[in-house]
Amino acid sequence: MDNSQNQTPATTNFIKNIIENDLQTKRHTTIITRFPPEPNGYLHIGHAKSICLNFGLANTFNGTCNLRFDDTNPEKETEEYIQSIMNDVSWLGFKWHGEVKYASDYFDKLYECAEYLISQSRAYVCDLSFDEMKLTRGTLVNVGTNSPYRNRNADENLLLFRKMRDGEFEDGTKTLRLKIDMSSPNINMRDPIIYRIKKIHHIRTADKWCIYPMYDFTHCISDALENITHSCCTLEFADHRLLYDWIIHHLVNDGIISHTPRQIEFSRLELQYTVTSKRKLNELVVNNLVSGWDDPRMPTISGMRRRGYPKDGIHLFINRCGVSKSPNIMDLAVLESSVREVLEGNAKRLMAVLNPLKITLTNFDETIGSKKSPFHSKHENMGERMVELTREIYIEQDDFMETPIAKWQRLSLGGEVRLRHSYIIKCDEIIKDDNGNIIQLNCSIDKNTLGRNPEDRKVKGVIHWVSVTKSIPCIVRLYDRLFTKAEPDHHTSDFKQLINPNSLDEVNAYIEPAVNTLHPEEVVQFERLGYFVADRYDFNLTNKTYIFNKTVGLRDVWKN
Ligand code: ATP
Ligand code: MG
Numbered sequence: 236m237d238n239s240q241n242q243t244p245a246t247t248n249f250i251k252n253i254i255e256n257d258l259q260t261k262r263h264t265t266i267i268t269r270f271p272p273e274p275n276g277y278l279h280i281g282h283a284k285s286i287c288l289n290f291g292l293a294n295t296f297n298g299t300c301n302l303r304f305d306d307t308n309p310e311k312e313t314e315e316y317i318q319s320i321m322n323d324v325s326w327l328g329f330k331w332h333g334e335v336k337y338a339s340d341y342f343d344k345l346y347e348c349a350e351y352l353i354s355q356s357r358a359y360v361c362d363l364s365f366d367e368m369k370l371t372r373g374t375l376v377n378v379g380t381n382s383p384y385r386n387r388n389a390d391e392n393l394l395l396f397r398k399m400r401d402g403e404f405e406d407g408t409k410t411l412r413l414k415i416d417m418s419s420p421n422i423n424m425r426d427p428i429i430y431r432i433k434k435i436h437h438i439r440t441a442d443k444w445c446i447y448p449m450y451d452f453t454h455c456i457s458d459a460l461e462n463i464t465h466s467c468c469t470l471e472f473a474d475h476r477l478l479y480d481w482i483i484h485h486l487v488n489d490g491i492i493s494h495t496p497r498q499i500e501f502s503r504l505e506l507q508y509t510v511t512s513k514r515k516l517n518e519l520v521v522n523n524l525v526s527g528w529d530d531p532r533m534p535t536i537s538g539m540r541r542r543g544y545p546k547d548g549i550h551l552f553i554n555r556c557g558v559s560k561s562p563n564i565m566d567l568a569v570l571e572s573s574v575r576e577v578l579e580g581n582a583k584r585l586m587a588v589l590n591p592l593k594i595t596l597t598n599f600d601e602t603i604g605s606k607k608s609p610f611h612s613k614h615e616n617m618g619e620r621m622v623e624l625t626r627e628i629y630i631e632q633d634d635f636m637e638t639p640i641a642k643w644q645r646l647s648l649g650g651e652v653r654l655r656h657s658y659i660i661k662c663d664e665i666i667k668d669d670n671g672n673i674i675q676l677n678c679s680i681d682k683n684t685l686g687r688n689p690e691d692r693k694v695k696g697v698i699h700w701v702s703v704t705k706s707i708p709c710i711v712r713l714y715d716r717l718f719t720k721a722e723p724d725h726h727t728s729d730f731k732q733l734i735n736p737n738s739l740d741e742v743n744a745y746i747e748p749a750v751n752t753l754h755p756e757e758v759v760q761f762e763r764l765g766y767f768v769a770d771r772y773d774f775n776l777t778n779k780t781y782i783f784n785k786t787v788g789l790r791d792v793w794k795n
Contacts, residue, residue: 246554269289271454
């Protein structure tokens with residue numbers, strides 16, 4: 236078992252304080268939380284916050300956390316989404332308690348609760364269409380008006396509700412509504428719908444039901460049935476809490492259910508330069524604006540995984556986001572620095588060249604040696620490899636300047652530089668094509684400098700390189716922000732118009748032969764360039780396809 240569950244940070248927050256108090260006052264002896272995703276898309280970074288919070292609380296207080304699919308909208312929900320969500324939660328290092336749960340497990344019980352509320356004249360069958368209902372709901376300043384069907388008696392309602400269940404009415408022709416208060420200042424209390432007719436196949440209950448309960452009705456009762464003590468959700472549900480408590484109160488008081496869960500709201504996590512809404516992310520996928528839900532540019536958990544973000548980096552970031560009721564719009568740089576911090580001690584170092592400039596080492600001969608070098612200077616246990624110099628090598632184009640600027644420490648005509656893990660070389664000659672572009676350099680090796688510095692002078696610059704004959708060609712995908720605006724959601728135009736057309740670039744690169752020791756999903760640092768991950772699917776040693784995704788650069792490049 237990995238240890239990420241133990242890395243739940245020691246920092247406190249208002250929800251922890253509530254729980255501590257509940258335990259101290261013996262209001263609860265043990266806590267049960269839940270993570271309740273709707274399987275209508277892949278999870279994103281915002282869900283990671285909810286997951287880390289709910290599972291983290293359970294771990295901190297020796298409680299348990301359920302994974303419960305809120306599967307009450309059959310038209311949008313798929314088995315693929317269910318699988319992906321389970322994979323993502325597990326990948327983040329969390330274990331749900333017992334079997335995976337589904338709101339649909341409770342459809343019978345929910346139906347029973349609805350009949351009970353009808354019998355108590357707390358619910359009625361309404362024939363208003365959705366449009367009519369909208370018109371009679373009122374607004375924030377105007378109260379709503381009672382439905383003409385509000386005073387149907389319990390027997391008639393029961394009969395009609397059973398007919399709804401039995402498929403005798405068409406979609407949208409009838410609903411079951413709670414009878415609360417059409418003049419409540421809280422619109423959620425104005426006779427909310429709790430059941431609607433949808434003659435749609437359900438992924439789990441197949442065609443057993445043609446009426447489906449609404450989220451507000453389902454969620455609180457599911458929480459109660461699972462003995463959830465603290466039901467943490469995002470702030471948009473704050474206005475629904477009154478309804479949550481109303482439903483629970485009426486059912487608990489009469490012994491229909493036996494437990495009172497408590498809803499606590501915290502602010503949603505949003506990340507700059509991206510969107511955190513499954514619906515919007517789905518639009519990117521179906522419009523082929525990205526390669527799929529797990530495109531490394533996506534803020535999905537699977538996208539971040541494919542990008543090479545380690546789960547511990549995500550945990551660290553979520554910890555830095557904190558838990559509160561204040562807006563939580565995070566700078567991309569915070570996420571990236573969290574990822575970088577975790578990778579720093581964990582990623583092997585290799586050399587790769589992305590924009591090659593060829594060098595011929597004119598005095599290369601059989602006296603030239605090679606050095607074994609560790610994959611990480613601070614972690615010997617990561618092993619070492621031979622870094623073999625050859626007559627022809629590649630360096631990065633931008634590590635050479637014909638006429639160097641002041642303080643230039645890399646290579647220039649007549650200047651010297653150390654080849655990382657190898658000798659010092661000097662540039663003697665530049666070769667250009669007919670258009671004046673530099674196509675090659677001729678350099679000479681100082682043969683006394685393998686593993687030691689010359690005594691008569693200081694050569695400060697060190698550059699990375701690869702052998703022309705020994706290196707292995709590969710493809711490197713480079714990423715930029717997915718959107719051109721920090722808050723693509725908050726503009727009036729279609730958010731898809733704000734997508735960055737240059738968010739993906741693919742280059743051919745060369746890597747030292749030790750690339751053969753890597754495995755898919757391994758993140759390495761290409762020295763001086765950044766962290767790169769061997770793609771989960773497209774890095775294949777057998778086929779010799781070596782595709783890397785850039786995880787993150789070595790420093791924050793977004794700063795102005
Ligand atoms: P989306 O709009 O992306 O579909 P959602 O809230 O509808 O989000 P759910 O599947 O219902 O998605 O969410 C499961 C849980 O994750 C809920 O408890 C929800 O409050 C929480 N959650 C969703 N988005 C965020 C976010 N951005 N930050 C924190 N928690 C979130
Ligand atoms: Mg939702």
